[in-house]
Amino acid sequence: MPKLIEMYIRHTLIGFAIAAVFVGLLLGFNVMNLWHLVTHAPGGWLAAFLLFMFNGIVFSGVQFGIAIMSLGEEKDDRPAGSAPAPILLAEPIPVRVHRGK
Numbered sequence: 001m002p003k004l005i006e007m008y009i010r011h012t013l014i015g016f017a018i019a020a021v022f023v024g025l026l027l028g029f030n031v032m033n034l035w036h037l038v039t040h041a042p043g044g045w046l047a048a049f050l051l052f053m054f055n056g057i058v059f060s061g062v063q064f065g066i067a068i069m070s071l072g073e074e075k076d077d078r079p080a081g082s083a084p085a086p087i088l089l090a091e092p093i094p095v096r097v098h099r100g101k
Contacts, residue, residue, distance in 0.1 A: 011067045015060025022059070023052045 027035045027048065038044035 007067060008064060011064040012060040015058075015063040016056040018063070019052055019056035019059045022055055023048065026051075 027038065030036070038048045041047075
C-alpha cells in the first residue's frame with residue numbers, strides 16, 4: 001500500500017479516537033445535560049453516534065491536515081532567538097539632479 005494511503009488511514013483513525021474521547025468527555029461531564037438526553041430520549045443513542053461520526057470527520061480532517069502540512073518543515077540549525085544575517089544585494093548608485101534655471 002502506498003505510504004500516503006497508510007498515513008491517511010493512520011491519521012484518520014487518530015482523529016476518530018480523539019472524537020471518541022471528546023464525545024465520551026461530553027457525555028461523562030454531562031455537558032448541557034447531554035447524558036440525560038441520550039439515555040432518556042428515543043433515538044438518543046443515534047444522536048450520540050452521529051455526534052461521534054461528525055466530530056470524527058472533523059477531527060480526522062484536521063489531524064490529516066496537520067500531518068500533511070508538517071511534512072515540509074525544514075530543520076533550523078540556528079540557535080533559538082537568532083535572526084538570519086541580512087543579505088544585501090543592492091549597491092548604491094549615484095544619481096545626478098539637474099536644477100532648473
